[in-house]
Amino acid sequence: MSLPLDLHQLALDIKKWGQDLGFQQVGISDTDLSLEEPRLQAWLDNQYHGEMAWMARHGMMRARPHELLPGTLRVISVRMNYLPAKAAFASTLKNPQLGYVSRYALGRDYHKVLRNRLKKLGETIRERCSEAQFRPFVDSAPVLERPLAVKAGLGWTGKHSLVLNQQAGSWFFLGELLIDLPLPVDTPQDEQCGRCVACLTICPTNAIVEPYKVDARRCISYLTIELEGVIPEEFRPLIGNRIYGCDDCQLICPWNRYSQLTDEDDFSPRAVLHAPPLTELFAWDEAKFLRVTEGSAIRRIGHLRWLRNVAVAIGNAPWSAENVAVLEARRGENEMLDEHIVWALARQLARRSEHAIEMQGQQKRLVRAVEKGLPRDA
Incomplete structure (x- = not known):
């Protein structure tokens, strides 16, 4: 396959194209997630995935993106802010007669928004390298997107297991573009949570069982979104007025003082879902x-x-x-x-x-x- 002579310049161009498409940050990593495999296996062995059988069904493929698209050499990870202006966190959570919807779900389905932009990014790359093969993912395949984002320099893993960024907090979506070009990779950021355990102590159901480890069976997001049947009675009083997801661990995080508002109209709250x-x-x-x-x-x-x-x-x-x-x-x-x-x-x-x-x-x-x-x- 004929490759560009200057892969370094191509990587710079990819980041600019990504920002032009509305991504706030673009990073590049290799596909090696071997360090994540024992952690993933231990999490599955503890049954922390609950009824999400698809988490176990694909086994270690989640840590092997090159198996999803044979020939994959790099993963281009992107992030897109979603926090709307006037999010009304406190006023909704403090009024038990209103329903609280996790702020990521107030607008249009992010899967469609990010995937369409990632596809355009891949097509733009192919205009430069006609034989390049790529495949976009947004929560649509067994991919460990957070470790990949961390390897790509988009942030570090917080103790709540979400990706944190020094300039943007955690109010952003992630997406990936698998590609078969040997692009230069980015440098991961240093972990900067320090001694802070605010997310562990604020969790209403104690779902963050230890730093960086979440028992989904206790998580309000899992209970209100992923769980198909009866919500265990022990958790019902703790759910409060959260009817779809939970943002508590993000709300308490000091790094979210630096979070950035979205400029995407698609993520603007639908009035009927905003404090109903x-x-x-x-x-x-x-x-x-x-x-x-x-x-x-x-x-x-x-x-x-x-x-x-x-x-x-x-x-x-x-x-x-x-x-x-x-x-x-x-x-x-x-x-x-x-x-x-x-x-x-x-x-x-x-x-x-x-x-x-x-x-x-x-x-x-x-x-x-x-x-x-x-x-x-x-």
């Missing part, structure tokens, strides 16, 4: 769910799991007659959903009793104040 009332979400029929989530990453969990997640969130909300009414309205539709509805109703009834006791206390204090001739708001 839980009771409205639980009233959606399947047709509306499919219509609202068209082109969104949320659609893949389906209407039933969506209702399951919302039911748990309503169970964690303060008591209201409306909460009880919407829960009762869907009883009997599905056995798995009913299990979560019954749990949520029990939680609501318990909150109602607490509410009644509190109101009685306020009434007694008011009566005493009136009897003493004090102002009614004393």
Whole structure:
């Protein structure tokens, strides 16, 4: 195959082309992930992947990108910011009557956005090297994208297992382009988490069992997205109002003080998914769910799991007659959903009793104040 004489210049050009396509950073690595294989095997042996059978199905191929595309010599890793302006993290999480959707899922499905740009990057490379073979990936194949991104110099692995970047924090998507050109590789960044363990201590379900190791079976993102059946009861109160994913470990990370906002319109939040009332979400029929989530990453969990997640969130909300009414309205539709509805109703009834006791206390204090001739708001 006829190769460019100046591979160093080609690598520089690839990075510029990538930035022109909207990627904030482009890095290049070799395909050697042999150091990751024992870590991956230990993670699988501990069953930390839960019901994600596809994680185990492909075995060590995840650490061998050259097996996905024979002849692959390099992996071009890219990152794209997704944090929207006015993300409203705190105002949504602090209001238990609203549903919190992980901020990466508020806009268009990132898989499509990044894959299309990576394909264009590959085609641009092929214009320079007509015989070059490439293949883009965005969570679409058994590839260890985070270790590859780290090797390519895009950041380091944080203790929450996500990639951190000194100038951008962690609010970005990753994608890869496998290619058969012997391009010069980039230098990895030094790990800079130091003694910080904020992500471990903030995790609502203690899913980060030790630095750099996550037990997916405990992770709220896994429970609300990947898990197909019943959410274990022990985790339901800890989920709060998170109905799709969880951002806590990123929110607490000091490096995200340097995070950069996205300028991609595709990642702008859909208003109907940005801090929506839980009771409205639980009233959606399947047709509306499919219509609202068209082109969104949320659609893949389906209407039933969506209702399951919302039911748990309503169970964690303060008591209201409306909460009880919407829960009762869907009883009997599905056995798995009913299990979560019954749990949520029990939680609501318990909150109602607490509410009644509190109101009685306020009434007694008011009566005493009136009897003493004090102002009614004393």
